[in-house]
Amino acid sequence: MKHVDIESRRKSILSAVVDSYVDTATPVGSRAISQRFRYTISPATIRNVMADLEEMGLIMHPHTSAGRVPTDKGYRFYVDSLLEPEHLTKEEESIINKLIHQAGNDIDYIMQNASKAISIIANVVGIVLTPRLKRSIFKHIELFNIDDSRILAVIVTTSGFIKNSIMDIEEGITKQELAHITEFLNSELEGISLGEIKSYLTRKLLEERDSFYTFLKRATDILSIPGLFRADDHLYFEGAACIMSHPEFTDIRKAKLFLRACEDKKGLLNLLNEDMERDGIKIHIGKENVDSEMQDCSVVTCNYKINGTIVSAIAAIGPTRMEYGKVISVLKYISHELGKELENLG
Amino acid sequence: MKHVDIESRRKSILSAVVDSYVDTATPVGSRAISQRFRYTISPATIRNVMADLEEMGLIMHPHTSAGRVPTDKGYRFYVDSLLEPEHLTKEEESIINKLIHQAGNDIDYIMQNASKAISIIANVVGIVLTPRLKRSIFKHIELFNIDDSRILAVIVTTSGFIKNSIMDIEEGITKQELAHITEFLNSELEGISLGEIKSYLTRKLLEERDSFYTFLKRATDILSIPGLFRADDHLYFEGAACIMSHPEFTDIRKAKLFLRACEDKKGLLNLLNEDMERDGIKIHIGKENVDSEMQDCSVVTCNYKINGTIVSAIAAIGPTRMEYGKVISVLKYISHELGKELENLG
DNA sequence: CATTGGCACTCTAGCACTTAGAGTGCTATG
DNA sequence: CATAGCACTCTAAGTGCTAGAGTGCCAATG
Numbered sequence: 001m002k003h004v005d006i007e008s009r010r011k012s013i014l015s016a017v018v019d020s021y022v023d024t025a026t027p028v029g030s031r032a033i034s035q036r037f038r039y040t041i042s043p044a045t046i047r048n049v050m051a052d053l054e055e056m057g058l059i060m061h062p063h064t065s066a067g068r069v070p071t072d073k074g075y076r077f078y079v080d081s082l083l084e085p086e087h088l089t090k091e092e093e094s095i096i097n098k099l100i101h102q103a104g105n106d107i108d109y110i111m112q113n114a115s116k117a118i119s120i121i122a123n124v125v126g127i128v129l130t131p132r133l134k135r136s137i138f139k140h141i142e143l144f145n146i147d148d149s150r151i152l153a154v155i156v157t158t159s160g161f162i163k164n165s166i167m168d169i170e171e172g173i174t175k176q177e178l179a180h181i182t183e184f185l186n187s188e189l190e191g192i193s194l195g196e197i198k199s200y201l202t203r204k205l206l207e208e209r210d211s212f213y214t215f216l217k218r219a220t221d222i223l224s225i226p227g228l229f230r231a232d233d234h235l236y237f238e239g240a241a242c243i244m245s246h247p248e249f250t251d252i253r254k255a256k257l258f259l260r261a262c263e264d265k266k267g268l269l270n271l272l273n274e275d276m277e278r279d280g281i282k283i284h285i286g287k288e289n290v291d292s293e294m295q296d297c298s299v300v301t302c303n304y305k306i307n308g309t310i311v312s313a314i315a316a317i318g319p320t321r322m323e324y325g326k327v328i329s330v331l332k333y334i335s336h337e338l339g340k341e342l343e344n345l346g
Numbered sequence: 347m348k349h350v351d352i353e354s355r356r357k358s359i360l361s362a363v364v365d366s367y368v369d370t371a372t373p374v375g376s377r378a379i380s381q382r383f384r385y386t387i388s389p390a391t392i393r394n395v396m397a398d399l400e401e402m403g404l405i406m407h408p409h410t411s412a413g414r415v416p417t418d419k420g421y422r423f424y425v426d427s428l429l430e431p432e433h434l435t436k437e438e439e440s441i442i443n444k445l446i447h448q449a450g451n452d453i454d455y456i457m458q459n460a461s462k463a464i465s466i467i468a469n470v471v472g473i474v475l476t477p478r479l480k481r482s483i484f485k486h487i488e489l490f491n492i493d494d495s496r497i498l499a500v501i502v503t504t505s506g507f508i509k510n511s512i513m514d515i516e517e518g519i520t521k522q523e524l525a526h527i528t529e530f531l532n533s534e535l536e537g538i539s540l541g542e543i544k545s546y547l548t549r550k551l552l553e554e555r556d557s558f559y560t561f562l563k564r565a566t567d568i569l570s571i572p573g574l575f576r577a578d579d580h581l582y583f584e585g586a587a588c589i590m591s592h593p594e595f596t597d598i599r600k601a602k603l604f605l606r607a608c609e610d611k612k613g614l615l616n617l618l619n620e621d622m623e624r625d626g627i628k629i630h631i632g633k634e635n636v637d638s639e640m641q642d643c644s645v646v647t648c649n650y651k652i653n654g655t656i657v658s659a660i661a662a663i664g665p666t667r668m669e670y671g672k673v674i675s676v677l678k679y680i681s682h683e684l685g686k687e688l689e690n691l692g
Numbered sequence: 693c694a695t696t697g698g699c700a701c702t703c704t705a706g707c708a709c710t711t712a713g714a715g716t717g718c719t720a721t722g
Numbered sequence: 723c724a725t726a727g728c729a730c731t732c733t734a735a736g737t738g739c740t741a742g743a744g745t746g747c748c749a750a751t752g
Contacts, residue, residue: 006694029744044696047745065703065744105573108580112611140492146485146502154500154510156492162510164500227451234454240586241605244598252596259587265458375715390725393716411715411732 027067072286086325119239124318131311134195167225267291304335373413418632432671465585470664477657480541513571613637622659650681
């Protein structure tokens with residue numbers, strides 16, 4: 001095996017280091033790598049290559065007489081250039097299907113099971129975010145008086161979600177007027193995403209000058225019911241206990257930091273909201289995370305769609321030493337199945 | 347201090363052992379107790395009393411040369427007979443008020459903050475269960491077609507909760523018919539709890555024989571929309587990270603077991619559902635828990651009310667070595683404030 | 693000239709051993 | 723009945739040592 005392309009060997013050795021470290025959680029020595037290559041390359045050669053990789057910042061030494069450990073940069077190179085697409089086994093797929101498609105009609109339960117599925121298959125903490133209302137498309141609204149001083153508004157979206165809210169009103173509204181407004185809104189707002197409704201109506205309001213203005217104003221006011229368009233920011237979260245088996249958490253302080261990252265709802269929400277803009281898998285490794293709580297973990301996210309429209313995202317969070325290949329394939333699979341299940345429900 | 351009542355001394359020594367152990371997490375020796383009593387009782391005497399307490403199964407020895415640790419039975423006696431009512435400080439109350447009353451109109455956010463409050467003040471994992479729909483009182487229903495094949499049902503309860511669901515129908519229904527049914531249900535069901543509606547209607551259905559039967563059957567069918575009365579079993583859960591600071595969790599296996607207990611939604615739900623039947627604080631110490639996952643923890647629960655009706659419960663879960671006094675007063679206070687906040691919202 | 697074997701060196705994990713100290717139980721005494 | 727004293731026990735923590743894993747460097751090699 002002389003005169004092998006030096007670059008490709010570096011790659012395969014980095015790959016071996018990452019694989020072995022992900023597998024065993026102990027620093028990887030030159031002997032172990034040599035063994036992986038069935039001794040076609042000697043430990044000494046591997047030591048030289050490893051020294052190069054270390055100089056490039058891809059792997060590091062915990063101390064002189066220890067093996068090598070991938071750095072964040074090393075993992076990054078690995079996932080970008082070395083990782084080969086993986087497939088779930090039939091058994092894994094059937095576990096996921098059972099959890100997602102046999103959870104009944106309860107969205108809450110489906111979401112919970114989806115996050116459990118991520119956790120079980122990939123040995124990480126699984127996270128599922130409820131569909132973003134803002135991205136849903138308006139289909140239907142109903143308004144009615146529940147008593148003299150309050151109106152109930154119910155909006156149904158094309159993806160079958162229902163959002164409602166109660167509003168106090170100072171001046172009474174007649175049934176006819178309410179029906180009139182309902183009819184108007186239903187014809188006017190069809191096909192608009194909930195996120196755009198408000199700006200759409202204010203724009204419209206600016207154009208109007210005549211008697212219609214008062215009517216439109218009234219309709220707009222009703223739609224500003226507090227909470228009607230509020231994001232339904234629920235994060236489902238599963239698998240904290242099982243992840244404690246990872247050897248990195250024998251140090252309880254690290255476990256605590258990890259749990260803190262998981263509980264950092266704001267940080268996760270920001271990340272998911274941003275990531276879901278683009279389609280597909282997004283990976284954030286260790287220090288790459290802007291959020292300081294997460295700089296010791298890796299977060300992998302994937303959007304999911306209902307009828308072709310991106311509505312929200314799912315994620316996995318675990319130690320930087322995670323099985324990226326498996327995590328990616330699980331998220332891809334689950335995002336697809338979850339979307340399908342929600343479509344059937346809508 | 348001769349000839350002191352032997353029973354009362356045992357009590358105060360048990361109390362001192364529990365207090366000291368809760369405080370320091372290290373087995374309590376006779377010297378330390380003696381010091382607590384400002385040396386008015388000698389260590390030797392205390393050793394005798396402790397030997398008695400041990401024989402009674404209230405405290406135990408981890409090993410010969412260690413101090414004493416309360417047993418589950420010891421904690422039980424402590425909370426039943428020795429614990430004096432505690433009050434929160436003004437600062438603590440103001441932290442709680444801020445979290446609960448300044449969370450806006452978003453129920454989701456209020457619940458989340460309430461569980462956070464439990465966690466922060468009492469150093470335990472805080473749990474809040476959403477109001478049980480079954481216990482809510484029917485106030486108003488609206489039914490309408492969203493398209494040819496589907497009906498949307500919306501139920502409003504007296505406590506201001508809104509529950510809705512979509513139902514597929516095979517045979518079309520006219521607007522008038524639907525309005526008729528709506529009107530009927532609104533007049534018929536007022537004041538009935540959602541949990542009783544189904545049995546109420548079936549009872550009614552059995553009595554009817556004439557033409558009215560078909561109408562009533564239709565109405566009943568509509569109300570059997572899947573999910574319309576499904577319990578909204580959401581558990582808010584906060585503080586896993588902060589609880590890892592407790593010395594009992596330096597052993598990661600214990601931390602894992604504890605997290606597993608927290609993630610055991612079914613077990614918690616059963617416990618909460620059962621406990622909320624009775625008013626006030628309920629305490630489950632270690633092995634007293636039926637659920638095997640929880641036998642190393644203590645769970646303290648407290649129902650909460652909306653307008654005088656028990657609707658759900660909150661809880662604290664932590665190591666058996668928890669500040670029972672503080673946990674109890676926090677849960678009492680928060681259950682009260684949470685109920686108040688939800689009343690204002692309704 | 694890349695690859696390899698050899699070798700000296702380094703660092704850690706683990707084990708045996710020791711010791712200080714905290715705590716007990718028992719007994720004799722006030 | 724309460725207490726002081728004493729012998730005894732057990733743990734936690736520190737020390738010293740060793741085996742072994744791993745490295746870096748150098749000289750030899752095809």
